[in-house]
Every structure is written in C-alpha cells, then in structure tokens.
Amino acid sequence: MTDLPTFIAGLPKVELHVHHVGSASPRIVAELAARHEGRSPVPADPEALADYFAFRDFAHFIDVYLSVVDLIRDADDVWLLTHEVARELARQQVRYAELTVTPYSHVHRGIPAPAFCEAIEDARKRAEADFGIALRWCFDIPGEAGLPAAEQTLRIALDQRPDGLISFGLGGPEIGVPRPQFKPYFDQARAAGLRSVPHAGETTGPETIWDALNELGAERIGHGISAALDPALLAHLAERRIPLEVCPTSNVRTRAVASLDEHPLPQLVEAGVPVSINSDDPPMFGTTLNDEYAVAARLLGIGPEGVAALARDAVAAAFLAPAEAARISAEIDAYLAST
Numbered sequence: 001m002t003d004l005p006t007f008i009a010g011l012p013k014v015e016l017h018v019h020h021v022g023s024a025s026p027r028i029v030a031e032l033a034a035r036h037e038g039r040s041p042v043p044a045d046p047e048a049l050a051d052y053f054a055f056r057d058f059a060h061f062i063d064v065y066l067s068v069v070d071l072i073r074d075a076d077d078v079w080l081l082t083h084e085v086a087r088e089l090a091r092q093q094v095r096y097a098e099l100t101v102t103p104y105s106h107v108h109r110g111i112p113a114p115a116f117c118e119a120i121e122d123a124r125k126r127a128e129a130d131f132g133i134a135l136r137w138c139f140d141i142p143g144e145a146g147l148p149a150a151e152q153t154l155r156i157a158l159d160q161r162p163d164g165l166i167s168f169g170l171g172g173p174e175i176g177v178p179r180p181q182f183k184p185y186f187d188q189a190r191a192a193g194l195r196s197v198p199h200a201g202e203t204t205g206p207e208t209i210w211d212a213l214n215e216l217g218a219e220r221i222g223h224g225i226s227a228a229l230d231p232a233l234l235a236h237l238a239e240r241r242i243p244l245e246v247c248p249t250s251n252v253r254t255r256a257v258a259s260l261d262e263h264p265l266p267q268l269v270e271a272g273v274p275v276s277i278n279s280d281d282p283p284m285f286g287t288t289l290n291d292e293y294a295v296a297a298r299l300l301g302i303g304p305e306g307v308a309a310l311a312r313d314a315v316a317a318a319f320l321a322p323a324e325a326a327r328i329s330a331e332i333d334a335y336l337a338s339t
C-alpha cells in the first residue's frame with residue numbers, strides 16, 4: 001500500500017487548464033530574465049522569484065503574468081518554453097494536456113503569428129517524441145486587451161490553424177470585461193470547429209458563468225467556482241454535464257478564495273457538477289498538478305479510488321477522441337488495480 005502522494009505521482013493523468021507562460025519553471029524564467037537583465041522587473045534569481053510571485057490580488061497577478069510574457073522575445077524562447085512545459089507535465093505522468101496559449105500577447109510583442117505557431121507546433125511534435133505526451137492548444141483572448149485582441153486571436157486561429165489547435169478561450173480579468181461582447185468571435189471560432197472554453201466565475205459571480213454558457217456556447221468553464229453560489233446554475237451544469245476546470249491553489253494565491261478550507265470544490269462535487277482538477281499557472285502559484293490532486297483529495301476526503309475517479313473525470317471532460325480517452329482511462333484503471 002503506497003501513500004497518497006506517491007499514488008498520485010504515478011497516476012496517469014490529463015491536464016485541461018494550464019497556461020503556457022504561466023507554466024514557465026523558475027529556471028526558465030530566470031534564464032529569460034537574465035537575457036533581458038536591466039530591462040525587466042522580473043528577478044533573475046529563482047529565490048527572489050518566489051517573492052515576486054506573491055500576489056496581492058487578481059489584478060496584481062495579471063500585471064506580474066504580463067511582465068513574464070514580456071520576457072518571451074522570439075520564436076526560440078517560445079519553443080524552449082513549450083518543450084520545457086511538456087517535459088514537466090510528462091514527469092508528472094500527464095499523458096495529454098490542453099495548454100492555454102495566448103498568441104495575441106506574443107504577436108503584439110513582435111513575434112509574427114506564423115513563426116509563433118510554427119514554434120509551438122514543432123515543440124509539440126518534439127515533446128510527443130521525447131516525452132510521450134500529447135499536447136493540444138486552446139487559443140485564448142486576453143480579456144484586458146478587449147475586442148481588438150479578440151479579433152486578432154480569431155484571425156490567428158483561423159488563418160494559421162495549427163494542427164494542435166482544438167479550442168477557443170477567454171482569460172484575464174472578468175471585472176470590467178463582460179463576456180457577451182465576445183459572442184461574435186466565439187460564434188466564428190465554433191463555426192470553424194473549435195470548442196468553447198472561456199474562463200468565467202473565477203473572480204466574479206454566477207451571472208458571468210450564465211453569460212459564458214448562453215452567449216459564448218461554453219462546453220467547459222475555466223474555474224467556474226462561483227457556480228457554488230447559485231443552486232439553479234449548479235443543477236444546470238450537473239444536468240447538462242458541463243465540466244468546471246477547478247484549480248484550487250490558484251484561487252487562493254490570486255485571493256479569489258480566502259483559504260483552501262473555504263474552497264467550494266466540495267459543494268460543486270456534492271451538487272453532481274463534473275469537475276476536473278488542474279494547476280493553472282503552477283510555478284507562479286507554487287504548485288504542481290500532483291499537488292492539486294493532493295489538495296482535492298484532502299478537501300473531498302477521498303483516497304486512491306476517489307483520486308483515480310477524479311483522473312477519469314478529467315479524461316471524460318477532455319476534448320479527446322473516444323479511443324484515446326478509453327486508452328488513458330484503461331491505463332488509470334490498470335494503475336489503480338496494480339497498487
């Protein structure tokens with residue numbers, strides 16, 4: 001009988017809510033910061049980085065996030081970051097990950113869209129060969145940059161259409177960034193076959209989640225934790241089987257939730273809402289996907305069987321072909337049986 005952290009570490013998993021730049025390891029951030037020393041507020045010393053990643057609130061988190069985005073100057077930086085992110089996920093036995101990428105931010109900072117897409121695609125294929133992990137892309141609109149960013153994100157998605165692209169998202173702040181204005185862009189992305197996965201209900205109430213469902217055609221919701229405040233919404237999510245991508249430590253570190261013990265994950269599960277457990281921006285929040293499964297196990301009071309069920313629920317929520325989903329679920333079952 002292995003202990004729970006060891007069980008989680010070996011468990012085959014999928015990751016559905018993790019941001020590309022937000023996954024840069026302290027080593028990579030330090031390496032990039034050293035290249036741009038004097039021109040960036042980001043410390044090159046990994047120890048000082050932990051303090052730099054102490055967030056006063058969600059708005060401060062976004063400011064810091066964008067300062068790290070500023071460190072990524074060319075297609076080689078993009079390739080290195082992507083390949084390293086895949087290495088770290090594979091180390092945690094992640095078989096498949098949907099990585100949220102924000103092409104607008106990089107194109108806006110001078111990397112041409114074709115070069116950006118070529119870098120992530122090449123890194124994706126190399127990572128598959130090197131680490132045996134499958135990566136897919138969610139291109140998200142950075143909400144704080146408004147409709148011009150929506151327009152450009154859609155254009156990049158449809159013009160470049162990299163093979164790994166499967167979904168269209170919306171990130172950044174929710175306060176002052178109403179979801180309905182993005183409807184035309186989501187309509188076009190969905191018409192082109194991309195799945196809809198906006199963030200909603202991370203830093204604002206259930207109304208934002210209703211808007212994401214009704215206006216943006218959300219098939220999964222990024223975070224969605226404020227659904228716990230609305231019984232009708234909980235019932236709707238449970239009945240329609242619309243999963244929430246829950247990232248517990250993120251919510252505490254951005255101060256969306258006061259403490260882990262007050263996190264609504266147990267209420268969401270209790271209401272029958274499908275959830276997946278995710279890491280969001282793991283080094284920035286001092287966490288890993290494995291840690292998030294351990295946090296979820298503690299909050300839900302579950303052991304290995306329950307944790308394996310969470311891993312299977314994430315597979316069910318993934319935009320995977322049925323045969324691939326069945327293969328990873330069977331791997332989870334075999335692992336559980338073998339421990």
Ligand SMILES: O=c1[nH]cnc2c1ncn2[C@@H]1O[C@H](CO)[C@@H](O)[C@H]1O
Nearest residue numbers: 019022065102140142143171172281
């Ligand atoms: O937890 C999060 N919520 C919302 N956006 C996030 C989060 N983590 C990273 N980003 C990223 O913040 C940038 C600015 O909008 C986007 O690139 C988005 O992907």
